[in-house]
Amino acid sequence: MGGIGKTTLAQLVYNDVRVKLHFDLQAWVCVSVEFDVLRITQKLYGSIISQSCCMTELDLLQVKLKELLTEKKFLLVLDDVWNENNVDWDLLKPPFESGARGSQIIVTSRNEGVSSVMGTLASHRLMQMSEEDCWLLFAKHAFKNADVPSSNPSLEVIGRQIVRKCKGLPLAAKSLGGLLRSEVSMRKWENVLKSDLWDLSDRERNILPALWLSYHHLPSHLKRCFAYCSIFPKGYEFKRSELVLLWMAEDLLQPKSKKMLEEVGEDYFDILISRLYQVNFVLGWKKKSRSTVSKTRHFSFMKTSDHGFEKFEALHRARHLRTFLPFRPYSPHQYFPMSNKVLYDLLPMLQYLRVLNLSDYNIKELPGSISNLKHLRHLDLSRSSIENLPDTLCSLCNLQTLVLRNCGVISKLPSHFGRLINLRHLDVRGTNLEKMPPNMGKLKDLQLLTDFILDKQSGYNIAELKELQNLHGTLRISGLHNIVHVENALEANMRDKKYLNELVLKWGDDIEDSQKDREVLGKLKPHANLKELVILFYGGTRFPDWLGDESFSNLAYVRLSDCKFCCFLPPLGQLPSLRTLWIQRLNEVVSIGAEFYGSNSNGVLKPFRSLKELRIMNMMEWREWYHIGGNIGEGGMFPNLCGLHVSNCPKLTEILPLDKLPKLEWLELWNLKSFSGSLSQESHCPKILSLSRLEIWGCPNFVCFPSYGRINAPKLVDMDIRTCVKFRSLPEQMHTFAPSLQHLTIRSCSQLESFPQGGLPPALGSLEFHCSKRLFASRTQWVLPRLSSLRKLMIRFEECEVVEDSFPEEGTLPTTLTYLSISNIPNVMKINGKELKRLVSLEDLTILDCPKLRCLPEEGLPSSLSRLRIGGCPLLGEQCQRDKGEDWSKISHIPHITVDGYDI
Structure with missing residues (x-):
């Protein structure tokens, strides 16, 4: 029964926080009447990777989906299923079989028969409300x-x-x-x-x-x-x-x-x-009579590879057609053919067209006769192969919207483009336009102009922006280095464009006149309503005074990138609404200090009082980051900062003290060659009360945590330390000071000597580490069996030939494990069956890169096992061949077995 709440109930389950924490992956697909296996698989894959899926080969797509789902506990929702054909279901489900135990699929349907075909559990039948x-x-x-x-x-x-x-x-x-x-x-x-x-x-x-x-x-x-x-x-x-x-x-x-x-x-x-908001449309394709076609006003259809003239021939009789609107299937990057006869003979005859969409078609040009479409208001050529537009396009005086988005070949617009005086929306994102045509200033009704491009011959054209006072959304001005006279920038009148939300200002790679660039930027001061500002390849040595002025009370996002001659950062600290700040490749900046935080009229307000996320990247000369004290009170310079990312700054020795960042939730430190690990200003154990995720990667001089090796982070859930070749020890008393830690990863840290005294935190559910000689020597102190919450354990041995004969040793693993991965043990010859048999909850076992391992234990493997993966173990792989290997009888009961990447 429709409207009884099936989808709503599924949504409540799907969006519940507890459910999200329980599953590794989630995906939702509205299936509807047509059970198209390719479309459903595309939507599932796209939902998981959070972008559109363009693959049209079902076999390849299912392989990719299987890779995503393998070893993952997933929740999939197939909403509004009507199909009772078990053949279609059998074709759809193979990738689902690779998931971890506990994976679930929810199906909503009005049809009881669907449940019998797809379900393994009794269906839940919703009843009407009282x-x-x-x-x-x-x-x-x-x-x-x-x-x-x-x-x-x-x-x-x-x-x-x-x-x-x-x-x-x-x-x-x-x-x-x-x-x-x-x-x-x-x-x-x-x-x-x-x-x-x-x-x-x-x-x-x-x-x-x-x-x-x-x-x-x-x-x-x-x-x-x-x-x-x-x-x-x-x-x-x-x-x-x-x-x-x-x-x-x-x-x-x-x-x-x-x-x-x-x-x-x-x-x-x-x-x-x-x-x-809950109304659904049901559209059916029916054969239309001649009289019906002649009365047709709106024509929409799904694009296919067959767009010959015959498909559209009936439109000859639809002389009053107003809408030609194709929809693309779930392959957004595919070009579709369009018959020249349709393009040149049919469409120009439809003189009452108001909406013409030719997006995704492999057409290189429009016919000059497009000028016949005097009533055309909306022309969409996005993602097409269009190379140029005919001059006759400029006679379409009623045109309101022109979309050329991602037409990567087109390089210019018609010279008389300024005649389109009713144009309101011009989207040229992702094109290869080299310059704007003259007289753009005549398009005074423009609400959206995504890009304005200047070349050496048209640098003065920036003054055309003066009359475009109704611009909304995002405006990207590129080629600013081509401005010859600084006063032309002032004539653009940017300070009066009060409806713009985002402004992107881009210069070129080659800096010719640093002083001119500074003056140009000074005269491009935008309106105070601006919310986002991006400055790229700016060639000045300093930023103008307006950048950082507290009058920009709405500015929430700033990105400064590739300003390679700037020696100092602007005073962004006084922007009252700034929430996100990205700084990258400002290679002349040596230090960050008071000039960055700025000063305000009363001297009391905290710098960066609204900032939530700060990312500083690829600063080759940056050495020092100063913090300030004074009268700004508790919370320091960044009282509300939630996330801090610093990467590829080879000369930076230390970051801000974390105990001065009271709201910090995540910290990422990547590839900081000189960073030594100073995370606190105090000598006592620093309190980082909000931190939940910590990543330190590629910091070769990071030895240990400061302040007696302790870190007080009661909310820390995830710690990931990789490729820190001098890293010697984890924080002391982790079980006390980081009691909430659930995921710990340590890779390529060959100097790590032991786990902390007192053991790892009791809440730990996932542990992955590379085991060096030093760490293996202290294995009696690992006390992993104490970790009653540990479900996932991955151990990879590095330069560790001391493991001989049998592994793991008895009594070294917790019986709570559901997933165990052992890899890169060059000398091990057999698996300790007694120890594995203790793992009564083990569902997934992976053994990799053990070239001398000859066989599986005589005791067999745990009966709970549902997945076994073996790779890089040639002797063992031979023994496990289906029906032929000597160890096949030990594993034949396991549902999913993979050897060297192949299912057996």
Whole structure:
């Protein structure tokens, strides 16, 4: 039954914090009616890697997905499944079989038969809500104030009658509650109660009557916008900005005196989401009659490799077509063919087109006859192979939106581009444009201009920006080194562009005039409303005074990169809203100190009072980082800093004292050749009360933790130390001072002598370490069996030939282990079966790079084992061959066995 809450319940489980902590990976796919194995696999893979998946070979894709899921405890949700074909399910599920024990798949479906095909557990059948619960849900959405129902008993009486008609379906109750929210007219409530839509026949009830009512009572202008959305495929993830531009192109937005059309569209979108956020569209392809085609106004379809003329021939009769909108499948980087006959003969005939989308098509040019499309408002050529635009494009006087995003070949725009006086959105991100055309200043309605490029001949053109006062979003100005006269930069009038959120200023690699660059940047001072600022390849030796001025009260993100002649950082400490700061490749900066923190008028405010994340990278000459005391009070210079990353700064010897960073949650120190490990100003054990993650990688002079080798970090969960060749010891009394530690990784630290006295923290659940000669010599002090929470143990031996004959020694491993990996023991000949048999919870065993290991133990392996991986063990691998090896009988019961990367 639709609307009963299946998806909502699955979402509650999926998003629960406890569930997220329990599983290594999570992924969610809306399957819907068409059970497309390739699409579902693409979506699962893309959900896990957090980006779109472009692979179209199912076999290769399943191999990749299997690699991601192997040894991982995962939770997958397949939402809204209709298919009962077990062949399709068998084709989809092979990658899932590689996951760790405890992995789960949740399936939601209206169809009981799906459960029998896909399920291994009894299905959970949701029942309708009680009438009282349904009323409470309805009232929550219908009344802003919870007391309103009792203060208006007439509305409550009608409301309870409406709820009775919802028949216990939460979606119906929420939808109607949202429809009547803040509505005090009894007549409106009675109209809903007595509507004929409640009496739809069963055949007509593909959509809940409550949802019909929500639509029926929308204002007419919102109905039109909502109806337009039906051209999108089911499950489509709407982007507000994208949909608003299409509504605007179709004249569906009603202008308001004090609002731009884009803002009106955003309001429409928000209202529809609040009222109809659970409505799904069902689109079906049917053969259209000739008369139907002739009346068609909007044409949308899914792109395929077959886009010959025959597919679109019927559009010859759709002379009043307004929308040509293809959708790409789940392969975002694929080019699709487009017949020249369609491009040159058909499309120019559709003279009423308002929206033309040719994104992802392998077309190199547009026909000159595109000028026939006098009504065209929206042209999208993104990710196409377009090389140039015809001059006739500039006669499209109604064009509002031109999208050239990621058209990597196009290098110039038509010379008469300034004639497109109604253009509001120009997206040229990811293009190869070398310069902007003349007369850009005539495009005074521009709301979005993603890039403005200057070359040596057009450096003066920056003055064209003067008239573009309505720019919103992000503006990237590149080629600033090509400005000849400094005054041209002032003419750009950046300080009056109050709607810009982000400004990117980019010079070139070759610095010709450092003083000119400084003056240019000084005259490009933006409006104080700016939220993000990026400066790249700036050639000045100092930054101008405005950078760091506390009047920039909205500036939340700053990135300074490749400013290779700057000797000092700007006074960014006084920016009141700065939350994220990136500094990289400022190679003349030797020290960071008072000039960085700045001063304010009253001398009391703490520097960087809002900063949450600080990253400093690739600073080749940076040696010293000074902190300041004085009257700034507890919390030092960074009272709210949560994350600090410092990397590839070879001359830096120490960082700020961590006990002066009271809110620090994570610290990453990578490739600091001179860093010696001073993390505290005090001689006593430093208190780092908020720190939960610590990474120290590639710091060859880091020997040990300071202050008697102790670190008081009660919330520390994850510690990772790698390639610190002089690192000698972990913090003393870790079991006391880092009681919450759950994950500890130590790699390539050959001087580590022992684990801390008193043992490792009792909460430790995962331990990975490279075992050197020194560490192996102290193995009797490891006391790993005391770690009652340890589930995952990975030991790799480095330059350690002392391990002979048998490993592991008896009594050295905790019986709680579920995963054990042993690798790189050159002399070991056999596995201690008695010790392994003690591991009654072991599910996953990995043995790697043990060339002399001949066989598995006579005692066999733990019966709990579900996965065995062997690699780089040629003698043992031979013994474990399926049906032939002498050890096959010892492992044949194990479900998943891999030898040298191959499943057997």
